[in-house]
Amino acid sequence: MSQRHVPVMLQRCLDLLAPALERPGGADSTEGPGPVVVDCTLGLGGHSEALLTRFPAARLVALDRDTEALRLSRERLAPFGDRATLVHAVYDELPDVLDRLGIPAVQGVLFDLGVSSMQLDEADRGFAYAQDAPLDMRMDQTTGLGAAEVLNTYPPGELVRILRAYGEEKQAKRIVAAIVREREKEPFTNSARLVELIRDALPQAAKRTGGNPAKRTFQALRIEVNGELTVLERAIPAAVKALAVGGRIAVLSYHSLEDRLVKQVLAEGAASTAPPGLPVIPERYQPRLKLLTRGAELPSEEEVAENRRAAPARLRGAERIREDVR
Numbered sequence: 001m002s003q004r005h006v007p008v009m010l011q012r013c014l015d016l017l018a019p020a021l022e023r024p025g026g027a028d029s030t031e032g033p034g035p036v037v038v039d040c041t042l043g044l045g046g047h048s049e050a051l052l053t054r055f056p057a058a059r060l061v062a063l064d065r066d067t068e069a070l071r072l073s074r075e076r077l078a079p080f081g082d083r084a085t086l087v088h089a090v091y092d093e094l095p096d097v098l099d100r101l102g103i104p105a106v107q108g109v110l111f112d113l114g115v116s117s118m119q120l121d122e123a124d125r126g127f128a129y130a131q132d133a134p135l136d137m138r139m140d141q142t143t144g145l146g147a148a149e150v151l152n153t154y155p156p157g158e159l160v161r162i163l164r165a166y167g168e169e170k171q172a173k174r175i176v177a178a179i180v181r182e183r184e185k186e187p188f189t190n191s192a193r194l195v196e197l198i199r200d201a202l203p204q205a206a207k208r209t210g211g212n213p214a215k216r217t218f219q220a221l222r223i224e225v226n227g228e229l230t231v232l233e234r235a236i237p238a239a240v241k242a243l244a245v246g247g248r249i250a251v252l253s254y255h256s257l258e259d260r261l262v263k264q265v266l267a268e269g270a271a272s273t274a275p276p277g278l279p280v281i282p283e284r285y286q287p288r289l290k291l292l293t294r295g296a297e298l299p300s301e302e303e304v305a306e307n308r309r310a311a312p313a314r315l316r317g318a319e320r321i322r323e324d325v326r
Helices: 010-022 046-054 067-083 091-101 117-121 147-153 158-166 171-185 189-203 215-226 228-242 254-270 302-306
Strands: 036-039 061-065 084-088 107-111 242-253 289-291 314-320
Touching: 010 046, 010 242, 010 314, 036 046, 046 061, 046 067, 046 107, 061 067, 061 091, 061 147, 067 084, 084 091, 091 107, 091 228, 107 228, 117 289, 147 158, 147 171, 147 215, 158 171, 158 215, 171 189, 215 228, 228 242, 242 254, 254 289, 254 314
Parallel strands: 036 061, 036 107, 061 084, 107 242
Antiparallel strands: 242 314, 289 314
């Protein structure tokens, strides 16, 4: 399992979180409970394993909606005993999870967004357009509509909106018209038929740029099936709110829609909310966050050469510098 899964920008994520997880009560202290770090996207557990190894006094809370990922990671993290608490949850459920565990605030939060290596590598999950598989794409296979149901039942206008909004697909109308024609003949079940339809529907000029022409449609369907952006809109502010003063958040995103949302939440937290012209800014208007990255940091050329899945990664980080003041 660990051979299949190479955590993206691992060292940089650990370094960003280190000052919060090595502070008093952390690795070098025997006083009080150690710091709590939350891995909101456990996946195959690569980042979580590294966090527990590097910060030996830290306690980990790890969330994932994928039951198979939880099973595999539970085996991987078993040597750490009760330092690791694994929870079947979507990451916008973080406040409820912490409340149930009796944890009022945490010192670190990590998000590694997008599709996990396991979900891409297991053909029958239907995430990868390069291999034929059932059109599922659910990260949690115990609930919700799969991609086939979305393709076969959504009104054409809604499909166009999804492809444009979530896939930034300029040819959305053309692709959806072909989908609607084809689903009337026979419902969609497998990915290969959809990939072929997209290839046939696109003009030649559109096929010459941006890699596989099905990439944007598959991304859009995956985001819709899993409600990814809606969940993320709730999850990032909730994670910031869960941070203790001095706590840090690191977020890896893999497409512009995710990164834009993360950037907006962190930038708002790092800005003053004072009305213009105040000679002295009261504490309640002062920034809650300090940005730790200049823009979004990118993986090194060496990392991309070793792990092609790191190529689109964008990393942003911030530190909580004051409590909310009512």
